[in-house]
Each structure stands twice: as structure tokens, then as C-alpha cells.
Amino acid sequence: MSTFAEFLINGVSLGSIYALIALGFVVIFRATEVVNFAHASLLLAGGYVTAVLHDDIGFWPALLAGIAGAAVVGAAVEFLVMRRHRGSDHSVLAIVTIGVDILLATELTRRIGTDILALGDPWGDAVVTVGPVTVAQTRIAALLAAALLITAFLLAFRYTSWGVAMRAAAENQETAALMGIRLGRVSLGAWAVAGGLAAVAALFLTVFPTPGLERATSLAALKAFPAAILGGLDSTTGALVGGLLVGVTESLATGYQGDLAFLGRGIGDLAPYLVMVAVLLIRPAGLFGTKELARV
């Protein structure tokens, strides 16, 4: 029972990280209707900046630099590439982000090489023990940080003028533009916020018990895609629920790997995708996604 509780807490913590990534993904989709396949590379960029700087300027400034760096990369992608295409077909824009992803991922994996970079976090491998349950401090920090950021984001989304502009643009771009909302700024902001959230997620994807930032980190980040999709691409609630679902499933599948041996090794990494396929079979628009209505 206590191991189950451990798996569950780890899963929720992991899920909250996926939710952070998925949230950024959803924000970009809502503001610009573009699916950002370069998201995993944004995350890698943030993590890389933190990893490189933490020795010289200390962990917290390095983390801030990483967040800022990923936000700048995201904004740069929007400004230099996506903005030139506004009005193009959305599936073509999705493919453009794939091109951007190839560029970014190649550059970052070349820089990282075969190294495993530490991010210099203050938690190390310390654990917290409550009764029979032992959880790594990093997992608790991840959960708290994600909860804090998500709450702050949702509040901002609801109450600030930035959030109102963002939601208006998502509702109807033309009307929003006529109301004086600068769509360019909205999408620039969305990309920057998504980058920043991804950088925070990069930190928690690479701390204990994972060894550190490496090439394969972007594969872990990719699991936020199923999280975003199974919640529904245009729903922030969906991103949270999807993230948690994916995280808990992955954690449980990894934890009980021994009992699931007939499914092969590494089933935990596959679990998010299987859950996604199962959900999409029943609800093609995701759990919370709006069903597409179209006028012909």
C-alpha cells in the first residue's frame, strides 16, 4: 500500500510537470491555432541555458536565465517565422514548426552531445519520509512549483487584460482585432509564456531521480503532447487533467513493471501514448475539447 502511495505521489508530481508543458502547448494553440511541434525543443533550450549557467551565477539566477532564454527563443520563433506565415493553412504552419524543431533540436543535441548535464538544483537526492511513505524532495518541489505556476497562470488568464486579450483572440481573431487587440502581441506573448513554462518543466524533468539534462530529455518532454491531446487541445483544464492522467499512468506502469513484464521492458514510457489512443477512440476531441462545429 505504501509503495502504491509513493507511485501515486510521484505520478501526480510528474503529471503536474507534464501539465506545465501541455499548458504552454495549449496556450499557443488557443492564441494562434497552431500546433507547436517545436515545443520539446523549447524545453530543451531552457534546460540547456540553466545547465550551462548554473556553475557561474548560481542556481536561482541560472533558472531565471533559463526561463528568460526559453521565452526569448519562443518569441523569436514567433517573430521570425510564424508571423510571416499568419493566415496560411494551419496544417502547413504545423509543418513549419516541425522544420523549426529539426533546426533547434539538431543545434541543442549537438551542443549537449553525449553529456549528461546537471542543473545544479538545491534539492539533490534528499528525501522526505512521512510514515511509511518516502518521496524525493524534488518531486514535492515539482508539485508545489507546478501548482503555483498553474494557479498564477490561470488567474492571469482570467483577470488580467493580457488574459482577456488572449481569450478574445482565441474566441474570434477577426473580432478581437477589430476591438483593438493586437494579435501579433498576443501570439508573441503566448509563445514567450509557453517557452517560460517549458523551461521550468525542463528543470523538474531533469532533477533526481533522472540523471540530468541529456538528449533523451526531449523524448520525455514529448509525453506532454498526448497529455495536451487527450485533455482536448483547446482546453486549459484539459491540459491539467491530461497531464495528471499521463503522469500517474506512467508512474504506475513503471512502478509495477515487474508485474507487467509480459508487455516488455520500458512499458512506462509507452503508457502515455496508449492512454491517449484509448481516450481518442472514445472521445475524438479529447476529454474537455470543444467539438468542432463548422458552417459550410
Place this chain on the structure above:
Amino acid sequence: MSETLARPGLRVRPAAYGGAAAGLVLLALPFYLDRFWLQAGLFAMAAALGAIGINLLTGATGQLSMGHAFFLAVGAYGYCALAGEGTDGLAGLGLPGWLAAVLAVVLAGLAGGVFSPIAGRLHGAYLGIATLALIFIGQHVLFNAHDLTGGYNGRAVPPLSLFGLAFDDTELLVAQVPFGAVEKLWYLGLALLLAGVLFARGVLRGRPGRAMNAIRDHRIAAGVMGIPVARHRAAVFVLSSMYAGLAGVLLALVFQRTVPEYFGMALSLEYLAMIVIGGLGSVAGAVAGGVFVSLLPQLLTRYSDALPLVSAPGTGGIAPGEAARYLYGAAVVAVVLFLPGGLARLAARKPGPSEPPEAPETPTPTEPPGETR
């Protein structure tokens, strides 16, 4: 039917002569080129076949697929398992090579068909990410089903034999030139590519092609006009998987060993890059893009000494493979920015004023443009 309407018959001639000349050159190449170039050419042919497949699906019908590598893997491993002798603890049915190849393609089609309950329901980004699952499922199976796939180390590919001719390295002297596996496969590859191109062009120019383009441009309107949307989408998915399966078989025969790592997500992205660079929805574009993206790393590797900024792998500089990825990643972005329609549109534009200029801001042409005749 529209061919005679669109262009006068006279204009066909130079293109036909050009095509015939190019064909002759391609047929003569194995007598002159060394193994490296023939192998590179075969990779390009396989990539072109696979790219035609994904272009039918993503380019012509507008169904974004990130799972193409999975179907390539089904083709490659399907061939190995069907043609293998069942030695070394690996499953194998020991079928004759040609039958195994055909069945492997069918198998890839079946795999596409099995996925169609999902593919038929989703569209746009949802479909793209759902097909991403195929890659990971595929990788998981490839690494874990040791009996079938040989696990991490992969398995050797049994050589193909066709009408008593074995496509292996037993040398065969043709006009004083020793023909090994690549030389023989070269002709097989050319024949398959030609058949693949002709078939895909037939599909795109006929009723199914119109229906596919209508589905891409407006799914609901297409349905209202009486096009059985779901059936067409499932059929295109199966067809595209079969093309991928064929490409996989050819790749396996050239590689002579299949390893699971190759069929990862990077491969799927490569195929998407091919069709964007070549031109969405056009067969000629798929071939051009396939050749471009698959030859680029080979060329850079071959000439890495002579090129600035590129250095041999492991020396700290930009390795040829990475340089190639930079180039085609940038090419994807640049093509969509500056050359909507890709290389195929570039080729189609040249002949001049007979074609009305299409509005440059339409990213995907309503008709496959690259079919220069």
C-alpha cells in the same frame, strides 16, 4: 481527359525526350558508378517511394501523419520475418523472397487498416499526435519482441530472389562489369519507383485524386457533395502505408540489416520535410524531396573534407549528418516562406506563360502542380 484540354500535344515532346534521356542515363549508371553512389541512389529511391506515400496522405488529402516511420518498419521487418529461415532463435517463415516482399507490403497496408478506426475519426493536429503514438508503439515492439525483430541489434535481411535471380553479392558479369547486390537492386528500385510514380499519378489524376483534394480543402463540403469521406480517408491511409511498406522492404534490402533505432521519430520528421521541400500533393515533388533529403547527408559525408564548416564525425565540429539536418530543417521553413508549393512548383513555373499564375499566398495548390509532362 484534362491533359489534352490543358496543354497542346506538341509541348509534351521535349519533356518526353528529356524523360527518356534521363531514363537511359539512370539505366546506364550501374555500369559506371561505384558502390557508394549506387547505394546512395537506392536510398534515394526508397525515400522517394516512401515520400510518395506520405504525400498522398498528408499532401493530397491533408491528413498529417507523424507515424510514417512505423509503416516503413512494418515493411522492413515484415520482409525479414517472412523471408527469414528461422535460424538464430528468430522467427521466420522461409517464404521465397518475392512473395515475402509482396506480403510485407500487404502487411504494412493491414497495419494502416488496423489504425483506421483512429485515423478515420481524427483530423488535423489530433491525427498528427495520435500517429506519433505509432512511432513509440513501434519502437517498443521492435526493441522488445526479440523473436521477431532481434531486439536492439536488429536482424539480418535475407536477400531477395526473383525469377531465379538472386539479389545478393554473388557476382554476375554483365558487359564486363561485375554486378553485385546494389547493381541488381538498382534496376529493381528503378522499376518499383517507376511503377510507384505511375500508380500515384493515376490515383491523383483520376476520381480518387479529386476526391482526396476536395477532402483536404474542405472535408465537410466534400462530404456534402457526395464523396464518401471516411472511406476515402481510410483507403488513402492504407495506400500510404503500403507505399511506406514498399520503401521499407527496399531499404532493408539495401541496408542488409534492419535495426530498430533507424525507425524512430527523426525518420518520420524527415519524410515530412521531404514532401514540404518537394511540394505538397505532387508526385514529382515527393520524388524530388525524397532524393534531396536522403542524398544530402551522403553528399556532405562524402565531401566533408572539401566543405567549410563541416568536419568528420567526432572531431568536434558540425558532423555531416547534423549539417544535413540544419540544411533541410532550414529548407522546410524557407520553402514554406518563400516557395509555397516546393520544388515541384519551381519546376512547373519555368515553362512560362501558358499556365495562369496562381495566387502565391495559397500554401497548398488545389491541383498537384508538379506533373511536368
